[in-house]
Amino acid sequence: MNRPGPGEPKDLCTLEAENASLRSRLDEAEEMLRAIRGGEVDALLIGEQVYTLESADAASNRFRGEVIAQVNEVVIAVDNDFHVTYLNPAAEREYGIDGPSMLGHHLKDFYSFEWVDPNDEAESFVALERDGYWRGENVHIKSSGERIDVESSVSRLHDSDGSPSGYLAVIRDISDRKRAEEAIQRAHEELEIRVKERTRELADANARLQDEATERAAAERQRSELLQRVVTIQEEERRRISIEIHDQLGQRVTALRFQLASILGHDGHFSEVPSLEDIEETARKLDTEVSFLTWELRPKSLDDLGLAEAARSFLDDWSIHHGVESEFAAHGFGERRLAPQSETHLYRILQEALHNIVKHANAAKVTVLLRWMDEELILIIEDDGIGFDPSGDGAHRLSDKGLGLVGMKERAIIMGGDVQVESEIGSGTTIHVRVPGNSIESQIAKPAGN
Amino acid sequence: MEEADHKTANADGRYVLKLYVTGSTPRSSRAIVNARKLLEQHLKGEYDLKVVDILRDPASARRGQIIAAPTLVKEAPEPLRRFIGDMSDTDRILRGLEIRAIQ
Numbered sequence: 001m002n003r004p005g006p007g008e009p010k011d012l013c014t015l016e017a018e019n020a021s022l023r024s025r026l027d028e029a030e031e032m033l034r035a036i037r038g039g040e041v042d043a044l045l046i047g048e049q050v051y052t053l054e055s056a057d058a059a060s061n062r063f064r065g066e067v068i069a070q071v072n073e074v075v076i077a078v079d080n081d082f083h084v085t086y087l088n089p090a091a092e093r094e095y096g097i098d099g100p101s102m103l104g105h106h107l108k109d110f111y112s113f114e115w116v117d118p119n120d121e122a123e124s125f126v127a128l129e130r131d132g133y134w135r136g137e138n139v140h141i142k143s144s145g146e147r148i149d150v151e152s153s154v155s156r157l158h159d160s161d162g163s164p165s166g167y168l169a170v171i172r173d174i175s176d177r178k179r180a181e182e183a184i185q186r187a188h189e190e191l192e193i194r195v196k197e198r199t200r201e202l203a204d205a206n207a208r209l210q211d212e213a214t215e216r217a218a219a220e221r222q223r224s225e226l227l228q229r230v231v232t233i234q235e236e237e238r239r240r241i242s243i244e245i246h247d248q249l250g251q252r253v254t255a256l257r258f259q260l261a262s263i264l265g266h267d268g269h270f271s272e273v274p275s276l277e278d279i280e281e282t283a284r285k286l287d288t289e290v291s292f293l294t295w296e297l298r299p300k301s302l303d304d305l306g307l308a309e310a311a312r313s314f315l316d317d318w319s320i321h322h323g324v325e326s327e328f329a330a331h332g333f334g335e336r337r338l339a340p341q342s343e344t345h346l347y348r349i350l351q352e353a354l355h356n357i358v359k360h361a362n363a364a365k366v367t368v369l370l371r372w373m374d375e376e377l378i379l380i381i382e383d384d385g386i387g388f389d390p391s392g393d394g395a396h397r398l399s400d401k402g403l404g405l406v407g408m409k410e411r412a413i414i415m416g417g418d419v420q421v422e423s424e425i426g427s428g429t430t431i432h433v434r435v436p437g438n439s440i441e442s443q444i445a446k447p448a449g450n
Numbered sequence: 451m452e453e454a455d456h457k458t459a460n461a462d463g464r465y466v467l468k469l470y471v472t473g474s475t476p477r478s479s480r481a482i483v484n485a486r487k488l489l490e491q492h493l494k495g496e497y498d499l500k501v502v503d504i505l506r507d508p509a510s511a512r513r514g515q516i517i518a519a520p521t522l523v524k525e526a527p528e529p530l531r532r533f534i535g536d537m538s539d540t541d542r543i544l545r546g547l548e549i550r551a552i553q
Contacts, residue, residue: 024529032518032534040535041518042472048508050519052472069506077474083486085479103469103501104486157476165476 074150074171077157080164082107094173095142114139124154128167132156137174149178222413229410236407237348240355244293252286292321307343308333308370311350315368318354325365332372342440345411346370346379346433349419352408353381353431361385361429376417377440379433387423408433415440465489465497465547466526469537472519473505477536481520484537492549 010018035041043052068075074094077086083106087099095110102109115121115138127134135153142148151174157166259274259282302310308330319326338346350368357363363385370379408431409419417435469485471478482501489497504511504519514523522533524547531546 021529024531028532032532035534036518040477041520042475042477043504043519045504045508045511045517045519048512050472050504050508050511052475077479079479079483081483083483085482086474100501101499104482104499159476166479 071170074173075168076107076171077166077168078107079166082167084110085166086168091171094148094171096144109143111140111142113141128154128156140171148173149175226410226414229407230414233348233407233410241293248289249286249293252282252289256282256286292317302343302347303340306333306337307346310343310347311368311370314347314350315354315366319366322358324357324363327365327367328370329368330370333370336372336441338377338440342415342435345415346377346435346440349379349408349411349433350381352404356404357381357383357385357429361387363428372437375437377435377437380430381433382428382430384428387425387427387429389425390421390423463496463527465493465524467497467499468514468523468525469499469501470504470511470514470516470519470521470523471501473503478520480536480538481522484540485522488537488540488543492544 036044043050045051068088071088072090074091075086075088076084076091078084083104085103087097087103089099091097092099097110116136120136120138124134124136133153133155135151137149137151140148140150151172153170155168156164157168159165256279259279262273263279301313305313312328312330315326315328318324337343354366357366361383363383365384367382368380369382370377372378405419405421412419412433412435415435417433420432420434421429422432423429467485467489469481471481485499489499502510502514504516511519516523516532518534520534520536522537522543524531524533533543533546537543
């Protein structure tokens with residue numbers, strides 16, 4: 001459209017348009033003046049100088065604005081209905097938004113949030129209304145879906161007349177700190193678990209050591225007691241042999257001495273002077289008893305023939321000597337031999353059992369069985385005597401008599417075995433001795449290939 | 451240059467507006483919220499609003515011939531219009547934006 005030149009008359013349309021534009025600008029100017037007069041503006045701008053009306057110090061306001069813009073923490077201001085009225089650059093970076101284009105939107109358009117503790121929400125509102133300030137932690141969920149842990153400091157904002165106008169929040173992303181804290185917490189918990197496990201292991205190990213120490217002490221005590229028992233058994237054997245010598249041999253020697261004294265006329269113990277045949281008979285008995293005692297101490301057959309044959313021989317002689325019928329059986333020996341010490345122990349157990357039978361059982365018959373069974377050696381001595389009550393005083397008395405049953409048990413324990421006694425008053429007694437073969441068998445004497 | 455700067459009318463007929471405020475004073479805050487609410491209500495999806503803090507960017511305000519804040523400027527479509535205050539007078543702004551006529 002050609003515009004009229006200077007001095008040229010304008011057409012009516014042009015004049016009307018210019019008039020409307022001027023009227024509009026005049027309206028704007030009047031409106032502006034009215035607004036300024038009415039106090040509806042915060043600041044006036046002349047050139048690039050800003051003059052704030054409530055506080056004439058625009059430079060200070062700008063300085064504060066610059067400071068807030070520079071801080072690394074997110075600063076967000078909202079009105080009472082949570083429409084955002086201010087965002088600093090840190091907020092734009094954190095939530096990935098363009099502040100100038102997004103101001104005025106509701107806060108939920110930038111992020112939503114979750115409370116760490118459901119009670120925090122109510123408490124925060126109470127604190128803001130009461131104190132005008134709340135500080136706490138919660139979780140922000142950005143529009144991208146990313147979750148961040150934040151620490152928020154929220155203050156109540158007020159108009160110049162003191163009425164609440166909104167909230168100002170300073171928000172710090174503490175996700176890294178939270179992750180570090182969680183990692184530390186996890187490490188701490190793992191450490192606690194490991195310490196507990198280690199403590200338990202140490203306690204278990206300690207308990208095991210204590211058990212072992214107790215067992216060792218018990219074993220040591222048992223060994224010591226056994227050694228003591230062995231010594232005591234030996235002393236008992238010596239005592240018994242001493243009694244035997246005194247009762248048997250001593251009597252015979254005294255009788256022989258008296259007989260000789262009578263012949264020589266030195267003493268009058270005998271009404272008739274003994275004949276040489278009488279003396280020869282006494283000497284013969286003496287000889288027999290010396291032989292028996294010597295044999296009883298340790299028969300040569302034990303070394304020559306082994307336990308089974310020695311036991312058989314001893315039982316035969318014992319039977320004749322004491323007038324008690326006997327029966328003997330041995331199985332599974334063949335070439336097997338026991339260690340000499342073990343043969344002696346079993347031999348002594350048999351002797352002790354037979355000795356007890358002579359002293360207490362009043363038996364008519366004795367049966368002895370010696371056999372290998374499943375790598376155990378079993379010795380059974382059975383009599384048909386008066387028996388006793390193993391659970392009562394009889395057993396107690398028996399164990400108290402010399403070393404009797406106790407001695408037998410001690411010998412069995414030394415060999416790693418045990419002794420069981422079955423008896424009933426009036427029904428005889430059976431003694432079971434069981435010892436493991438590996439502890440008593442002679443390694444040297446075992447047949448090749450066994 | 452200045453002409454090109456404030457005449458940012460776009461070709462697709464969208465409303466282009468700028469709101470000049472003074473930091474986050476209560477009045478400026480109200481102006482932001484009121485303007486946004488009004489535009490969302492009447493021009494949702496058809497406008498671009500940019501908030502300008504004259505304390506931080508006084509040059510932009512000078513180029514826009516702004517002499518007071520808060521001021522809302524409709525830069526497009528023409529004619530250019532200015533509104534001063536906290537944008538609480540909705541009827542006046544709607545008339546000025548000729549939105550009632552559009553509707």
